[in-house]
Amino acid sequence: MNLLIEWEYVVAAPIENDLCTRIRRSEQALMAHHEAVLRTYGLTMTQYTVLLTLSREGGMSGAQLARSCGVTQQSMSSVLTNMETKGLIRRETSPVHAKVQIATLTGEGQVLRDRAYQEVVVLERALTDAFTPAEHASLCALLERATTVLIQQTRHASTPPTG
Numbered sequence: 001m002n003l004l005i006e007w008e009y010v011v012a013a014p015i016e017n018d019l020c021t022r023i024r025r026s027e028q029a030l031m032a033h034h035e036a037v038l039r040t041y042g043l044t045m046t047q048y049t050v051l052l053t054l055s056r057e058g059g060m061s062g063a064q065l066a067r068s069c070g071v072t073q074q075s076m077s078s079v080l081t082n083m084e085t086k087g088l089i090r091r092e093t094s095p096v097h098a099k100v101q102i103a104t105l106t107g108e109g110q111v112l113r114d115r116a117y118q119e120v121v122v123l124e125r126a127l128t129d130a131f132t133p134a135e136h137a138s139l140c141a142l143l144e145r146a147t148t149v150l151i152q153q154t155r156h157a158s159t160p161p162t163g
Contacts (some may be wrong), residue, residue: 023146033123041116042086046071048120051105051113052089059102061094080099088112 031045038048049069054060060068066076080103083089088109094100105113128136 019146030123034120037119038116040119041112043112044079044117046075047083047088048113048116049105050076050079050083050103051109051116053101054089055110055113059104061100061102063100065103074135081110 034045034048038045043051046069050065051067052117053065057068062076062080063073065080066073069076080089080091080101084091084103086108087106089103090106091101091103094102131139
């Protein structure tokens, strides 16, 4: 198919058939649900992700958490300051690098993570129950493949053309 014919097909096709649109709609629905649930606990999605990440990985620097949560280091610094003020995390100087602060969960942070998780997991269970085990495995594999393509295309798009 040449590019002109392909473009005409894309323009004429309903937007609902666009795979990127479907992925985006799913992401928006997921985020809206999580944000509504987390708001009742006084948490943002990033703060909740920090709580989960620290519970799974242990102490981490702000830079590590920023990468893990997909935000800038500047944003993470603000998030961690807010969480420390709320008593959800504590930060201590790294024994390896004097300029690096390592964040860890406090007991209060663990309790809040557990309480919020009990509600967030309801959606995970509902989604899992909506598919047969084979469909679930297939969907997970397809989403992983789609994520790989999206990451590759993002890297490609951010590389300046040569020539």
